[in-house]
Amino acid sequence: ETGVTQTPRHLVMGMTNKKSLKCEQHLGHNAMYWYKQSAKKPLELMFVYSLEERVENNSVPSRFSPECPNSSHLFLHLHTLQPEDSALYLCASSQGGGYGYTFGSGTRLTVV
Amino acid sequence: AQSVTQLGSHVSVSEGALVLLRCNYSSSVPPYLFWYVQYPNQGLQLLLKYTSAATLVKGINGFEAEFKKSETSFHLTKPSAHMSDAAEYFCAVMIQGGSEKLVFGKGMKLTVNP
Numbered sequence: 001e002t003g004v005t006q007t008p009r010h011l012v013m014g015m016t017n018k019k020s021l022k023c024e025q026h027l028g029h030n031a032m033y034w035y036k037q038s039a040k041k042p043l044e045l046m047f048v049y050s051l052e053e054r055v056e057n058n059s060v061p062s063r064f065s066p067e068c069p070n071s072s073h074l075f076l077h078l079h080t081l082q083p084e085d086s087a088l089y090l091c092a093s094s095q096g097g098g099y100g101y102t103f104g105s106g107t108r109l110t111v112v
Numbered sequence: 113a114q115s116v117t118q119l120g121s122h123v124s125v126s127e128g129a130l131v132l133l134r135c136n137y138s139s140s141v142p143p144y145l146f147w148y149v150q151y152p153n154q155g156l157q158l159l160l161k162y163t164s165a166a167t168l169v170k171g172i173n174g175f176e177a178e179f180k181k182s183e184t185s186f187h188l189t190k191p192s193a194h195m196s197d198a199a200e201y202f203c204a205v206m207i208q209g210g211s212e213k214l215v216f217g218k219g220m221k222l223t224v225n226p
Contacts, residue, residue, distance in 0.1 A: 004155075031211045040121075043202070043216040050211035090155055094212050098144045098163040100204075101214060103155035 003027065006091050006104035013081065014112055021076040021107045023091030029102070030095060032074040034066060037088040037106070049074060081111045114139040116186075116203045118217035126225050131175075131190040133220050135203030138184065144206035145186045146214065147177055151199045159201075162186060173197070198224045 004025045013019050031050035035043045048055035049068035065077040088108050092101035117136045144163050148156040160171025167179040177188045200219045207213040
């Protein structure tokens with residue numbers, strides 16, 4: 001399998017649940033990212049993991065917790081979410097050198 | 113800070129007509145600029161990128177963009193729209209330093225009418 005794969009594609013969870021989003025890349029890239037895409041808002045960079053650094057957007061609530069066990073896998077752990085967290089969560093990877101990102105198809109999250 | 117601006121949120125064209133999607137950037141250093149396309153229920157796909165080589169950049173699906181420093185613009189064009197071009201288009205600038213970080217514009221939804 002090639003490219004960036006995200007699972008699940010769709011997720012409905014209650015506000016008291018705990019769930020995790022998974023992202024896997026088979027491109028040999030050395031950086032991975034989580035973005036949040038909400039309706040009528042710009043794409044929001046949530047987290048960056050690379051050989052150089054881990055970067056967190058300070059505006060991301062602590063109910064979102066990233067994990068990057070190796071350069072090919074990235075998780076986003078979710079707990080006690082709010083309805084306003086409903087969005088499309090996109091994972092991306094890059095190899096550096098100005099080539100840009102390769103995106104996964106996203107996880108559509110609905111918090112009820 | 114580096115940023116991009118896409119004015120408006122929606123463009124509608126007829127099939128066969130010119131497609132013009134505008135993007136203006138703000139950057140204190142020579143920017144790396146990108147256009148991405150997003151089809152419904154999918155992730156973003158790279159259309160083309162400018163990385164300080166040729167100012168006219170050709171991408172996939174017949175799209176191209178021209179970097180104009182004097183106008184701080186990187187507009188996306190396609191001579192003849194096809195129904196399959198209906199999607200949302202995002203302009204992005206790369207933040208320099210450390211790992212690569214892309215900052216996206218708000219996006220532009222393109223509708224193609226038959």
